[in-house]
Amino acid sequence: MAHSKLAEFGVKHIAKGIGRLTNEVLESGAGSYVTTTSGRRMLDFTCGIGVTNLGHCHPAVTKAVQHQATQLVHGQVNIAFHKPYLQLIESLLPMMPHKSLDTFFFWNSGSEAVEAAVKLARHATKKQNIIVMQGSYHGRTFATMNMTRSKTIYGEGFAPLMPGVFSVDFPYCAQCSIAKHSDFKYNYDNCCMDPVSKLELLLKRETSPSDTAAIFIEPVLGEGGYVPPPKAYLQKVREICDKNNILLVLDEVQSGFGRTGKYFATEHFDVRPDILVMAKGIANGFPLSGIVSRKELMDMQKTGSMGGTYGGNAISCAAGVAVAKAFQDEKVLENVNARGPELTGMLKECAKDPKTSKVIYDVRGLGLMLALECQPGQNYAARIQAKCLEKDMLILTTSIYDTIRFIPPLNISKEDMAKGIQIIKEAIDEVAGEGQRVY
Numbered sequence: 001m002a003h004s005k006l007a008e009f010g011v012k013h014i015a016k017g018i019g020r021l022t023n024e025v026l027e028s029g030a031g032s033y034v035t036t037t038s039g040r041r042m043l044d045f046t047c048g049i050g051v052t053n054l055g056h057c058h059p060a061v062t063k064a065v066q067h068q069a070t071q072l073v074h075g076q077v078n079i080a081f082h083k084p085y086l087q088l089i090e091s092l093l094p095m096m097p098h099k100s101l102d103t104f105f106f107w108n109s110g111s112e113a114v115e116a117a118v119k120l121a122r123h124a125t126k127k128q129n130i131i132v133m134q135g136s137y138h139g140r141t142f143a144t145m146n147m148t149r150s151k152t153i154y155g156e157g158f159a160p161l162m163p164g165v166f167s168v169d170f171p172y173c174a175q176c177s178i179a180k181h182s183d184f185k186y187n188y189d190n191c192c193m194d195p196v197s198k199l200e201l202l203l204k205r206e207t208s209p210s211d212t213a214a215i216f217i218e219p220v221l222g223e224g225g226y227v228p229p230p231k232a233y234l235q236k237v238r239e240i241c242d243k244n245n246i247l248l249v250l251d252e253v254q255s256g257f258g259r260t261g262k263y264f265a266t267e268h269f270d271v272r273p274d275i276l277v278m279a280k281g282i283a284n285g286f287p288l289s290g291i292v293s294r295k296e297l298m299d300m301q302k303t304g305s306m307g308g309t310y311g312g313n314a315i316s317c318a319a320g321v322a323v324a325k326a327f328q329d330e331k332v333l334e335n336v337n338a339r340g341p342e343l344t345g346m347l348k349e350c351a352k353d354p355k356t357s358k359v360i361y362d363v364r365g366l367g368l369m370l371a372l373e374c375q376p377g378q379n380y381a382a383r384i385q386a387k388c389l390e391k392d393m394l395i396l397t398t399s400i401y402d403t404i405r406f407i408p409p410l411n412i413s414k415e416d417m418a419k420g421i422q423i424i425k426e427a428i429d430e431v432a433g434e435g436q437r438v439y
């Protein structure tokens, strides 16, 4: 098919329910760049929504996958062990945020792994209800659709969804009415603790601790706007879980594998999860997800009750082993912690600059999980995104608030980060210069 016809063909034959940032057709990717079939080379600050975190076609990952494809492609988990599955566990164990997390179950997608965590939590506690956070994103399957509370679009028209899910406020300081009305005396470093009170009320009014199996939290809200919670808040939730025999499930599908400058975001908060959910960055683009928990909880499951055809695929596991090694060999976390402040530095300057300050409402994030929340009402985030695209750079918006999330590769070079910063700055300047629009 002629290159010029590919996009048209896609629009005609691909489900309309899939939204997309651009109708460009990607042909290849290398490091921080993707190239389209029309030869356009674009700087990628999306990483396929936090997946190709070590850049596109990372050479060591590609080599491991090529080798594995000559050894064993599919070693189904209900038939036997396979080597990359075991090697992956060996590689992941030292990365775990707590030594109690020692027993794994691998799946394919993030949603499936979240569902595996629901199954484990319900089965282990013999309780049914699940609490999730307002603004959360846990996936699009029938269970996870009802656990996702970032936008109505994900569940609208698909009911009935999984019952037994309750939601409560996430500590989103930039949008917290108490913080706003106290001139931001309360903030990330000084939580008003209202979300804790709301959680305690929920447990008194709607779902009693004796019916509540687990609280699911993204330790940095992802799709909901890249919002880190105050440390004191998360620690208090841990206490509430301990007091009430409720499991704390941390969904690190997006925040895990170095995105925040530590292997797992929970390390910033010194909070031990009972179940940790992972996916995305674990295999740099090969479909793989998983949960890890305490052996005593995992061993309560009846043999045969868990499994699935492709879960823990051998090629994906081999990719995961190579990813874990690359983190060590290439000092990836050090790079994350060096590059992150370069981007936030520019954004904070824009927030102070009278020429651009009217665009910016909040700059936040950890490591390279960074957000720019724009002033409401002017569609600034989508306009900045469109300008970046014109300048051959991919960035993503997110959340019901007017927010851009930046997800550059974790091993991005200083030069490519400088280039990205320059493009984003130009886009902000241009949008700020356009004047008010009526929407």
Ligand SMILES: Cc1ncc(COP(=O)(O)O)c(C=O)c1O
Residues within 6 Å of the ligand: 049, 108, 109, 110, 111, 112, 114, 137, 138, 139, 140, 218, 222, 223, 251, 252, 253, 254, 255, 279
């Ligand atoms: C925190 C979180 N949990 C779960 C999911 C669902 O993962 P998947 O799209 O692989 O099903 C996502 C996807 O973006 C996510 O960000």
